[in-house]
Amino acid sequence: MRIDPKAAFLSMTTEQRYFATALLNMAHRHSLDSFRIRALNPQNGMRELLRMMQPPANGEDLAMVGSEVAYLLASDPILRLPPFDAPASELLALLEPKGNGKDKALEKNKHLIQSFAKETQQMLGAGYVGACLSWLDRKLAIPTAGSPPPTKAALNEIKVVTGNLLSVLLDNGASLESLFQYYWQIIAKPSPGKPYVFADRFSLLVKLINNPTKKFSVVFSVDNLGDPSVFPTSIGGVVFSAAPPTLVSPAPPATRYATSFPNRIFADIEVETSDERTAGTKAYALLNGILDLVRFEYERNRLHLADEFLCTDKATLGKYRIFPIPKVVPNPSAAVGVAELQEFALTVGELVDGPSIASDGRDRIQSAFRLYRVGADTNIFENKLTNWWTATEYLVKGVSTSGSIGKAVEDTLVPVLCLGYVKKLLFSFRNVLVDMKASVSDPVTGMPVLLKQLDGASVFSLFRNSAVHTQLLSAVNSEPFVHAHLEDFLASLSSEKTILGILKSHEQRLRWHIQRIYRARCDIVHSAERVVAAALLCANLEFYLKSTLTALLQALKGSPHITGPKEFFDRQVHAYGRVLEGLENNDPSRLLAIL
Structure with missing residues (x-):
């Protein structure tokens, strides 16, 4: 999670500061994927849903896309306003049928889903961006004296609308760099020689977005x-x-x-x-x-x-x-020096050339690194995506799965990525607390806690200690966006069942993303089509590939007897199942072991 220290000196209301930090995190090139702009939004969601009505899409594809579109329809406050509310509510009801047999119900109602999706798509194209800007203008106005502070739900709606608006602008052809400039050059930049007035900056933002081509x-x-x-x-x-x-x-x-x-x-x-x-x-x-x-x-x-x-x-x-050239693939960056590079290259060489690695596994690992470089060196997002997908697909090839290539990659990657999810969030929040110079004391000894030196298991233990929650949240009071997300994360760690819930939610989002990337890959390879939101899809895929390769190398180093990628992936599927089983039984020990 990212903060902008210079923005702390700008006069903003809670809602305005929340919006500004949300915009920063969604458009920053090094943002964590958890806080970045979503690839799917109501506008391209309708387009994707309509594509699932045509071959080669099948009922499984319709159910997958329909579930994510239903999530978008239910969460976006703009779609509860006229004129969008009537067709959107009908479409939502069709995508979430009551009772069992959801796939059959979707297939049966395809003609109605198509009809309401086309109506919703037409309305969104005509007025969604303007409706988002008008809604934000009202919500970000200075509240009248005596107004209660904004609720968490109200702030979350600001995040949802901001994210969908930016995603639609990206879908309409804007680059991620252009969206970031909305924050850097407009919202967070006072006019020279004038006092900072958020309403003026937001008015300029609206003007730029609404500018004719x-x-x-x-x-x-x-x-x-x-x-x-x-x-x-x-x-x-x-x-x-x-x-x-x-x-x-x-x-x-x-x-x-x-x-x-x-x-x-x-x-x-x-x-x-x-x-x-x-x-x-x-x-x-x-x-x-x-x-x-x-x-x-x-x-x-x-x-x-x-x-x-x-x-x-x-x-x-x-x-x-x-x-x-707008070529940003937004992902967190790691500072690696010459010594670290030499050590990494030596480690990879020793592991991949080790006697326990089968020749087939060695070829897959080396090909993944080669194809990653080929994708990284091109400025064309479609070329990045096809190279990185090929690297990922070849790496997991040979793992026993059923279904399509996309399903095989999905089922193989999800356990690897979910096993690292809690640790990723722990360090993200630890780092923002360090950046904000949070002062935390041990509630028993009174000794200061050196946050920067804590490993994953120690951060997990600290965050689960309700006695320090007040200290942690007080340290980020000046940043309502950070405060809201940290508060939610601390609550999600309160029990094994809630931790299980965030893992299951993340798993569902991963499956949506991987299937969308696979469909984009098929569009490029089979139809020579250009891909919408290619930068975001590339960002997701790059993160998945690098995370998987990193986890694979760590496993080979820790368990030299592993013979290659297939054995690694089989063990990851098993490990993830054991973590879920432990959390179901209120036992976090297996999760702690991987932090």
Whole structure:
């Protein structure tokens, strides 16, 4: 979980600060997946649901997507308002039939589900973003004197609406970098020489989101051409020229970019969209498609497309600014130095080349690392996703499962990821307490607790001690978003049954995500379609792959007799089952053992 220390000095109400920190966590490139923007929202949820009505989707696919769409319909307060409420409530009732035989009921009512989904989709497309902004404007207004403090439920609704709004904007073509700038450059940035007024900043945010689309000129440099002088001047609406664009009052980075070289050509693409970063994303995709054709038959050299681009509003042509390609795959980052890298490489080499690892298992592990690198090195999200999925699929191949490839990957990954979930949250909250300089004393000895030095089991023990809850929550009072989430997490640790509940909820979300990633992979491979919210799907998949590889290497190091991935995954399935069984019987010892 992330906080912004400089925002602590900005004057905000509880609701406004909660919204600001929610926006920060949802759009930050290094946010934990638990607090990031959801890939599915009411708008693309309707589209996904309607796709499940058509082959090759089957009843199982409809039930999977329908359950997540039902969750969205039930949790979003905007969908309880007119005009969305009427079709949304009917659709929710159809997706959550009473009694047993849910799959049969869904199949029987497919024509009604399709009808209400289309009606809801049309209404969402026409007015959902505006409804979200109007709702937030009301909820974030300064309360009248004597008003009670906001309830936890009211704050949670702000989080839900903010998350769905950002997800819809991403679905409409915005980049994650653009969404983060809404926080960094607008909500958290006072006007120079003026007092900070949240209402003014939010009004500016609404104005930017509602801005009509504009035409942009996007310029990329392409290097390593054999002979730029004979290259076509126009292909598919992209204008090519060996001469750089004419710049008006350029900054030095733009001047350096717009410099001619013997084997360089400049590609100028006109894009109509909302902002420069989104324009760059669209132009980058279009230009890559054209360069695919160029490389196929015309140009034998390996072309190099720059990671940055120049962009200008067509109305102010010539005033170019330089931007990086929106290529963020949002995930927490780990600081690794030279010594740690050398130790890691040595450890991997010793483990993978060890005598106990079967040759098939060695190939799978090495292929996973190779395909991870290939995916990491490309700027095209669809290429990242296909490489990382292939790495994951090949790693789990050979594990005894039934059903589709997607189901096999799902059933194999879920235990691995669930076993690390509680530990991930424990350290996330421990770290934010450290960042906020929380002062916690042992309730028995009165000695200070050194939070930063606590391991997972110690943090678990501390958080389950109700005698320190007041200290922990008091330390984060200034951040209502952190306070609400920490309070919920502490409550979820209160008993083995509640811990079991958060694991089961996480398992369901994982299954939704993995199946969605698999469908996206199939869309790319079988239909050559571009993927909506590809950055978020890549973020999930990268995290799953890296977490699985890390857990596999740790297992090989701790148990040298393990012969490869198959044995590892079998043991993980067994271990997760034992953890769930223990929690069912009020025994947390097996969970403690993996913290």
